[in-house]
Amino acid sequence: MKGKHSCELLDEDRFAAPDDFVQEQGYKYFDMNREYQKAERNNACANQPCSNKCCEDNPCSNGGTCIELCEHAKQKFNCTCANGFFGKFCEKKSTSCKQLQLEANKPKSSTVYTLYDPASKSFYQTFCDFTSENGFVWTLLESYSLANENDFRRVPFFHNYSVNQNSFKWNKFRLPLLIMNSMLSHSTHVRATCNFNTDGLVTKDYLRAKTTDLNILQLKGNPCVKMEYVNIRGYGCYNCTAEIFQLSNMHLHIDSYRGPYCQFTSAHNGSVELPGGEDNFGHYHTINPLHRCTSGNDATTQWWFGEQ
Secondary structure, three states, X not given: OOOOOOOOOOOOOOOOOHHHOOOOOOOOOXXXXXXXXXXXXXXXXXXXXXXXXXXXXXXXXXXXXXXEEEEEOOEEEEEEOOOOEEOOOOOEEOOOHHHHHHHOOOOOOOEEEEEEEOOOOEEEEEEEEOOOOOOOEEEEEEEEEHHHHHHOOOOOOOOOOOEOOOOOOOOEEEOOHHHHHHHHOOOOEEEEEEOHHHHOOOOOOEEEXXXXXXXXXXXXXXXXXXXXXXXXXXXXXXXXXXXXXXXXXXXXXXXXXXXXXXXXXXXXXXOOOOOOOOEEOOOOOOOOOOOHHXXXXXXXXXXXXXXX
16 A cells, blocks of 8 residues: 555566575565567677676775676676675675685685685685585695794794785795684684695695694693594594694694604604604604605695684
């Protein structure tokens, strides 16, 4: 009845923008009927660029680029968003690798992305891995080469130490502590890899644990920590404890020469027994070239947070 109802004309219909269509109580949706008439081939301007003036006022925000679309009346323009933004008008900020995966209209490539951290209100670059382990999305926290290990050896994860936050490099990279803390709040797993930039995921010289068992941002000392899987130089075990070291002047690592107090002891075989023992996945005071992370100056070590 007049005065009791109102009608709102939407920018798109439920077929053109199905992700934005949400049913609400008190509202009723109606499709508009259109009739189309095909133009005669002789009168069509095949070489004429599309011009519907929908990009005239530039509806794309945050540096997005507007492209007019004329093939169908239900889709009038498209925004190509700048790094770090998504949404129909590029109005949303990408805040995690997992969010990128959920918002994607097609599978995302594993590569470097620009993300936004609400806690620090800053943008940063990191590598998002969507494919190496089925059911997981991994976000890179740190990566460095053996040649640059002196820059990381004495810096534990509970210290703030930002390296190339806005200019990602596999051989020298680490996110700030505030950003890592934001990630930890919605992460389920942590892992360490060797040479991921060149070899991808290889489960020789690899560890993975639940963040509830291994909180790398708080761990201090050398406790036995439960691992879902840990492997050093081909010696591995599932659902076992391993001795993890991290002190105020010592990067997180496993010493494979030590560890008789925990369940993972097999990597003691063939380990380097110089003073300090053999360091794996960090610290690298004493190294073994048979460990993939320390096989040469270009060998790299990575630490990641993961979500399921």
